[in-house]
Amino acid sequence: MQLKESDEDGFGIEIVLQQGDRKAPSCVHGPTLLFEKVCKGEEKGRRFYACSACRDRKECNFFQWEDDKVSEARLLAREEENRSKMPPFTHQEYCSRFRKFLALPLGRRFCQDCQLLLLPGEWEIHASHKMSQADDITEARLSRPSLMLKPLENKKSNAQYLFADRSCHFLLDTLAKLGYRKVLCVGTPRLHELIKLRNQEGKSDPMKSLLLDIDFRYAQFYGTDEFCHYNMFNHHFFGGEAASGVLRAFLDEEDGEKVIMVSDPPFGGLVKPLAHSFSQISETWRKLQTSEGGVVEMPIVWIFPYFFEPRILECFPSFTMLDYQVDYDNHPLYKHGKTGRKQSPVRLFTNLTPRDVVLPREEGYRYSFSSFLSPLFFQDGRVWKHCSECQKCVKPSWRHCQSCARCALPDHPCGNSPGLEGCFNCGSLKHKRRACPLKDKRRTDNKHFYIKDSSRVLPRKRNAGNRQTVEALSVPSGIVVGSRCVSSVWLLNNCKR
Structure with missing residues (x-):
């Protein structure tokens, strides 16, 4: 299930972490997670179960509304489908097969299509598949299975990326x-x-x-x-x-x-x-x-x-x-x-x-001292500069604008403050929907409505000729800085070229 906080139609999806002994239905990846589809101004969104591991319905198409009545026949069919997608062997059987595989004097084979260590009786079944031959299956190779197994790189499910x-x-x-x-x-x-x-x-x-x-x-x-x-x-x-x-x-x-x-x-x-x-x-x-x-x-x-x-x-x-x-x-x-x-x-x-x-010096890290009292983590490796008027660190290319009372690019349009993300439910800029005191009540305040600006939600007063200018509570899109200042921080040598 593709999940995101909001979409163009004003809908949002939130996860609901279940407490207590309530049992969720299961897919092949185990118990599913409970999600709630919320819409602006509605009292309560409808809840549904979806796969915990896959964000794409093509990978796992499990979907069930929380209030659905599931028949016994459907439950049995679901259990049978889950069993059919489980690994072909138990863990104990895999261990037994591995001991037999190590004992083979010659002719070790690994099926690259099935990603399976093969015993001699299985060679004929996999004859048409792509194989790794004995010379490639050494003891050293078997001790590093991540080099033998093909990484599962689907970004919406496994996303199996391996450390350098x-x-x-x-x-x-x-x-x-x-x-x-x-x-x-x-x-x-x-x-x-x-x-x-x-x-x-x-x-x-x-x-x-x-x-x-x-x-x-x-x-x-x-x-x-x-x-x-x-x-x-x-x-x-x-x-x-x-x-x-x-x-x-x-x-x-x-x-x-x-x-x-x-x-x-x-x-x-x-x-x-x-x-x-x-x-x-x-x-x-x-x-x-x-x-x-x-x-x-x-x-x-x-x-x-x-x-x-x-x-x-x-x-x-x-x-x-x-x-x-x-x-x-x-x-x-x-x-x-x-x-x-x-x-x-x-x-x-x-x-x-x-x-x-x-942090390792051989990789270019060094310990540096700063005169600022609050910590700033240089998250993407660049050297940020501190603005004494804003009292925060910003990109090196930014300059402080007296008209806007903030730092921005030199050619920015004055008077346009960055957009804010406020409460999805009541429009307040002081909290998010999860902390909204009116979360379970219908919104009755008609002073504000929501518009979209560069994927951000902005409050706007009715009958106002221009967009309301508001003080920024978060940094603009694409700019990530730390929430604090530091007295000391690790930097990369090549950041000050």
Whole structure:
């Protein structure tokens, strides 16, 4: 289901996080999420269930109104359809197949079309498919399944982009220096691989890792204590109670091994369901802690683009966005080289103490000091300048305009303040719809109505000849700056060329 906050017809879609024991219907990706379709001025929108993992009906066409009465026959047909789309083998069967595959003396084959390690009895069935031959399936290759498996790159479902080696090594080196010996890898198969490879090399202290991922193909390579088939958007374990028990056992710190979670969700995913799932994992971790008066929140590193900072901080106020730029091997833009953009927008959001995360000098980072009291995170790698009159940092190309009492481009039209996004329900500029005191009441104020301006909602007085000029509460479209000023910040060397 393609989701967005509003459309041209004045409709909006909001997610409703269900509380209590109410059970949602399930699609092949597990329990669905509840959404509400809202319209300006209406008392209450109609609610419906849709897939948690896919934003495109072509990928998963599940749809059900909340108040629909579903017949028993339809429920049985739905369950049968879900079963037909499940992996062809159980996790235990995959493990058994992998042991047999390793024992093959010669003639190992991997079907690239089916993404499956083949046993000799299956070669004939896959004879017409594209194959990887024995020379390509070495022990080293099998220890790095992300290099064998074709990434699932659908932007509206899996969006499986893999860390570049340098970003992966930085993450693992940082976690090791901070004393973490267990890493819960949620959607980060490359990090999981690197931990296992370093353990095999024996050059550093051993670390444990557990991979939670919706890509069931990794079950071919990892045991039940190393991988769980998991949907991070609805906190669903496809392996049932046994798989969730594996997570609980991993989160236990009885041996003094500190645990941290590192997650790299699809960038098109909804923040609130992700935060809800991560909070449930954190709550499971908290309940397993034996020390009294200790940390109440599980250490987390959430990897996401910087423009989601307000939404993430709304869900996790204790988080801080770090300045490290995460690169990906198979993303067309978020990587270094001639085919990538100069700066990746992907950052680390974490509840770790920022000063403890030392960014690598070899990648061009350095520690710089500023005379300003409030922090500013240089989110896209550029050097911003501070305006003493606006009391905020702006783009280097902007100049302070005395007529508009704000900074803008030198050739901007004076008198046109940037548009605002106010409350979708009552028109107030002081809050959003989710915090509106009149959220469940029909709007009766006729003083304002809504118009669209560059995809933003603006209030306008009736019978007014010109658009009402209002004070900007947010930055213009395409400009992202931090919400605070800093006394110190990490910068990139090549930003001051």
